[in-house]
């Protein structure tokens with residue numbers, strides 16, 4: 650499903666950020682750094698505007714998609730408090746409030762003063778009191794003290810900004826997590842490496858994996874591969890101007906992990922980890938399961954299941970009944986699957 654920024658956020662960005670030459674130039678530089686896997690360099694107000702116009706919609710899409718998987722797995726779970734670390738302009742808070750409007754307390758940790766200023770300007774336009782009244786703490790993630798726990802803790806897209814210190818930061822965040830901890834990074838081999846290492850660390854700390862993995866076993870993804878997903882987001886006219894792109898949408902690739910303090914019901918089926926391959930009489934899925942990565946073929950002859958399978962997407966869970974019909978797949982070298990990009 651395509652998603653869009655909340656209307657108020659989109660118009661707040663458009664009111665604040667004009668497609669000036671300076672912003673277009675800053676977007677060009679930022680996109681070069683992003684493609685090279687480098688951290689965001691936010692040294693001026695123009696840089697933060699470029700971030701809001703160019704990256705914020707994409708990171709919003711990825712965070713929203715990860716949180717949406719949580720909501721579909723735990724439909725009765727409704728967090729009241731949120732901590733977002735490396736919050737930037739408050740992206741995760743906008744996504745979380747869209748899904749769980751009952752959140753009443755939001756704390757954001759962000760060391761960059763210009764980002765905080767931008768985040769506050771955007772937040773002022775939100776219909777949610779929790780966003781307008783969010784507390785911004787100018788601090789480094791590593792300095793987060795012990796303290797009361799939050800229902801939901803998020804850290805997204807800080808890759809390249811704290812790599813060596815990340816294990817310590819993840820432990821600190823886990824210490825402040827009362828419910829779920831959600832970590833999101835770019836859907837690149839490097840982004841996935843971080844997420845896989847975070848997953849191992851969290852499992853060692855006693856965390857239960859909620860998503861995307863339908864299990865807490867060793868990650869079965871091979872060393873030369875990477876588990877990632879894709880979320881499509883509509884491009885506003887501002888985005889099209891600053892990126893000189895004509896397409897009305899873009900696809901953001903991301904990797905993520907959601908860890909829980911409590912045991913959560915395990916899905917019966919597996920997580921679809923590639924675009925399904927649709928053939929005339931059947932659909933082929935590649936899925937991650939507690940038994941490893943499997944290839945599942947759903948035939949048109951199985952009418953009910955086939956109907957459900959047609960709606961199943963890369964990133965979602967396979968329809969439950971399909972979990973019973975699998976052939977084990979060795980590696981990725983099967984004939985039927987599309988390369989995902």
Ligand SMILES: C[S@@+](CC[C@H](N)C(=O)[O-])C[C@H]1O[C@@H](n2cnc3c(N)ncnc32)[C@H](O)[C@@H]1O
Pocket residue numbers: 689704705708709734735736737738739740741758759760761764788789790791804805806807810811
């Ligand atoms: C690429 S932005 C991501 C912002 C936001 N999470 C999002 O997804 O849109 C990375 C942010 O992490 C912040 N950051 C970098 N190092 C940090 C650290 N050590 N502790 C906390 N935040 C940090 C940066 O200032 C920047 O705002």
